[in-house]
Amino acid sequence: MSREKLKIAVLYDVLEDEVADAPPPEPEKPAKTRGKAPRRAKKREKHDREEIFEALAKLGHEPFYQVVDGRDQSLIALARAEADLFFNLTESYAGDDTMDMNLAAYLDLLGKPYTGAGPHALYLAQDKALAKKIFAFHGIRTPFFATSYKGKLDHSHDIAFPLIVKPTSEDGSIGIDSGSVVGSVKELMERIHYIHEEFDAPALIEEYIEGREIYAAVLGNESPEVLPMIELDLSRLPEGAPKIAGKEVKWDKETEHYRVTKSAPAEGLDDDTVKRLSDTALAVYQALKLRDYGRIDMRLTPKGEVYVIEANPNPWLASGAEFAMAAKKAGRSYTQLIGEIVDLAKARYTVG
Ligand SMILES: Nc1ncnc2c1ncn2[C@@H]1O[C@H](COP(=O)(O)OP(=O)(O)OP(=O)(O)O)[C@@H](O)[C@H]1O
Ligand SMILES: [Mg+2]
Known part of the structure; x- marks a missing residue:
């Protein structure tokens, strides 16, 4: 393990309105713990960013927090931030969790080194x-599947019940609950409809394993x-x-x-x-x-x-x-x- 002391930005995202109600985090100090975007509904007691900050300090590095909050100013601040490395904990931008790849691409454009996956892998x-x-x-081996979006079906295999219906592009089990596993055409139709209504996104229909x-x-x-x-x-x-x-x-x-x-x-x-x-x-x-x-x-x-x-x-x-x-x-x-x-x-x- 290298012993070089690095200036490391612990980079994370919050929603614009969450920051509007609270003072901006003090540099060099843990940010106030806040909830995640309501849609994500994640209930994390301890923020990973705080634990990572502490670990980096223990390793002899110099950590500080850098936040993106959906406002242009936070992107400008990120462009100006000077760090040897960005520990990238962003999962979304302005509450949109398909935008993590854009943040990684932005860091690439800026020539800023960061941890974890690049935009291509995030996509x-x-x-x-697509991954399947x-x-x-x-x-x-991955379960046989089909996708359905506004009546348009994409599939290459027959699929058999029981099935599980999920949004194609969410994580944290958003849109996945006890009603996701379906055993009949009626339940399947209802669940596809729910995914469309709730997420305005294609439904991934997979064989339940x-x-x-x-x-x-x-x-x-x-x-x-x-x-x-x-x-x-x-x-x-x-x-x-x-x-x-x-x-x-x-x-x-x-x-x-x-x-x-x-x-x-x-x-x-x-x-x-x-x-x-x-x-x-x-x-x-x-x-x-x-x-x-x-x-x-x-x-x-x-x-x-x-x-x-x-x-x-x-x-x-x-x-x-x-x-x-x-x-x-x-x-x-x-x-x-x-x-x-x-x-x-x-x-x-x-x-x-
Ligand atoms: N085809 C399947 N067969 C059986 N169980 C499944 C299947 N697809 C999903 N599940 C169940 O639903 C859970 C959530 O699915 P998945 O991992 O696709 O969602 P996610 O929202 O991306 O989760 P994560 O929190 O890991 O990001 C799985 O951990 C598994 O328990
Ligand atoms: Mg999962």
Whole structure:
């Protein structure tokens, strides 16, 4: 790990109206904790940016906060900000979470070095249908699917019930809840309609894969390393609820769904299964051109088949989240993990 002291901007996004009500964050000091955009409805107790800030300080770097809030001034301030590296935690711009790729592209235009995925990878991973087409090219198993938008259908396989209907370009399980898994044409039509109404976006209709929910954290560039598998145990969900990580499971703390589900290092996987999960995760990471760190979400069926559900560039890096959990299992402290991501990103911009 390099011991060079770097000036590192911890770059994150908030909504314009959230900032309007609050004083701008003091430089060099943790920003006030604020909620996320209402549509995202993320309930994070600790902000990953605060934990990353602390880790960077521990590593001997000089961190400071840089925020984009949907106003032009924040883009101008970003253009003027001087840092050796931007730790890119942005997920949206002005509440639009398809705009993370534009922020990465903006940093590229400005010639500012940053951590994590470039705009191309953010684009490929965000459009889940497009990503699945790329998986098919590489022979990576992913559930058969179709998309439907305003009566226009895109598909290449027959698909069979049960199905799960999701927005094509959201994350954080937005638009995914107990009603997402459908078993009849009527339910399917209703759910497609809901996705159109709510998101004004195509509906991704996928075959529902019953199985264990496994997450693979991948770290690195030239020779990326797959960290130990993490499992989200969905077996204790209430009777009748589909076994999926919907929005209740991820964010609605007052629900039973939230209380009875938890992530932990996956147990009881034999070496062959771990190898197939790892190889699949690695193939996805490379096919979508992810960089520095990424999390691949998979399902493992009772027969042992591995299906890729989706890829997450720049996944949530809070110390309690799956990525850090996997790093810990691999023997890395949280601070070491953050340091490694800094080194991986920095190496990309170092000539010679
Ligand atoms: N084809 C499928 N078969 C079975 N379960 C599925 C399928 N697609 C999605 N799910 C369930 O729904 C959850 C959320 O789906 P997905 O990962 O596509 O959404 P997301 O909003 O991108 O999530 P993230 O929070 O990881 O960004 C999955 O973790 C899984 O539990
Ligand atoms: Mg997911």
